[in-house]
Amino acid sequence: MTPYELVGHTHSYQIENILRLYEKYIEDISIKSILKENICRAEIYKNNHLLIYKEEKDIKDPRLQKQKLASVLYQALVEMTGKEMPWGFLTGIRPTKIVHEMMEENLTDEEIKKRLLEFYFIREDKIQLMMEVAKKEKEILDKNKDNELSIYIGIPFCPTRCLYCSFTSYAIDKREKQVEDYLDALEKEILSSRKYLKDKFIRSLYIGGGTPTSLNAAQLERLLIQINKSFFMDEIEEFTVEAGRPDTITKEKLNLLKKYHVNRISINPQTMDNETLVRIGRKHNKEDIIKAFYMARELGFDNINMDLILGLPGEDRKNLSYTMSQIQKLSPDSITVHTMAIKRASRLKETLDDYSLIDENEIEKMIEMSYESAIQMGMQPYYLYRQKNMLGNFENVGYAKVGKESVYNIQIMEEKESILALGAGAITKLVDKENNKIERIANVKNVDEYIKRIDEMILRKEAGMDFFEK
Ligand code: SF4
DSSP states (O other): OOOEEEESOOOHHHHHHHHHHHGGGOOSEEEEEEEETTEEEEEEEETTEEEEEEEEOOOOOHHHHHHHHHHHHHHHHHHHHOOOOTTTTOOOSOTHHHHHHHHHTTOOHHHHHHHHHHTTOOOHHHHHHHHHHHHHHHHHHTTOOTTEEEEEEEEOEESSOOTTOOSSOEEOTTOHHHHHHHHHHHHHHHHHHGGGGTTOEEEEEEEEESOGGGSOHHHHHHHHHHHHHHSOGGGOSEEEEEOOOGGGOOHHHHHHHHHTTOOEEEOOOBOOOHHHHHHTTOSOOHHHHHHHHHHHHHTTOOOEEEEEEETOTTOOHHHHHHHHHHHHHHOOSEEEEEEOBOOTTSHHHHTGGGSOOOOHHHHHHHHHHHHHHHHHTTOEEEEEEOOTTBGGGOOEEEEEOTTOOOHHHHHHHHOOSOEEEESTTOEEEEEETTTTEEEEEEOOSSHHHHHHTHHHHHHHHHHHHHHHHO
16 A cells, blocks of 8 residues: 555555555555645655645534545556546445435525536536436335335355355355354344334345355255245235355245245346356356346246346456356346455465456446446446445446346345344344444354354344444
């Protein structure tokens, strides 16, 4: 990281985020970020000589000061490198949240666009995307009731671990006993959570992971029975199960999902290129994806999502063009297009030198290509988020046909209602709308620890919920 000095403030997080954006464009410089007498100033030095500075005066509000310190540094770096970022100096993972805030202030579209452009320096096409997504989300969020929440249940097992994975997920092979113990603990947590649901209405329920369908049919049924017994299934608008890996999907499991009221599934190829599938550690090919998809359709699943990743190792526009042509033939109800992110806890990060990754110009063209394909499939962007360490600092976008937007995905992004989360690594989020605050209660990530300490997890949640309710 470029060396920096903070003078008169301690906002290292904001400053480091901006420096990270420019890491590969700058060398042999040092930075001074200064807050003095309500002036926010950034100075760039080379060989101890002041090269560039930017400042803004009369910034009294502490929250604004934090943003302006990032802004002046961003402006100085743009001047030095000539490189503007698509999202300006906005580094948070939920870009549309600020649009919702401005909508709540009753700003007009034009005023919102102006602020995004002139305050955050966001590029016009990204502003357009933010506005489009925020409006779609609003249609769904406006239907939120005061007493509703969503539920997340995590199954941290997969057939194998993907090259780029940083989630809590264990290869399920030879873990029969651990899986059974995990389900025992999870059932205990599900049962104990029922007390929080009195007078509450569950709008969406999401089983993710991991790959929940990597459970065998008996284990999956056990879990689904427990869920059906514990929650009022009739009320639930959306019940999603991630059936991410096609090699875990069987007719028997799909029938179980139907029987127990699952009405949305996600089959996630990431790519339809067989060579890449091997490279990223999958044990299936594109034919398995096609077979699983049609099997689900035949059994009546009319809301199927497919996840894709742009910029997987060894892939470029040619691969994406092929993948999109295959996806178009399947015509899913929604797709989620991720931009490759190099996560710290992934195998990819450790072995990065062994792979070729494309540059940001190519990624940008791939993003455009995926947008056009989604539009051709009759979809619209409906949710959006960003991650750290994404190639080119772009974004992930969910597209859906009208009426097939995932309620849960929007809730988790916009944080307008509480999410009760169960299982290893699950983080419950309690939304205090009145005070505009969010409390988090996290379960331990490690599966053995979760099993061993399930009573403690239950008590921890109880204490957090009690505190929140008061
Ligand atoms: S399917 Fe998802 S959770 Fe499972 S290993 Fe791959 S990236 Fe990780």
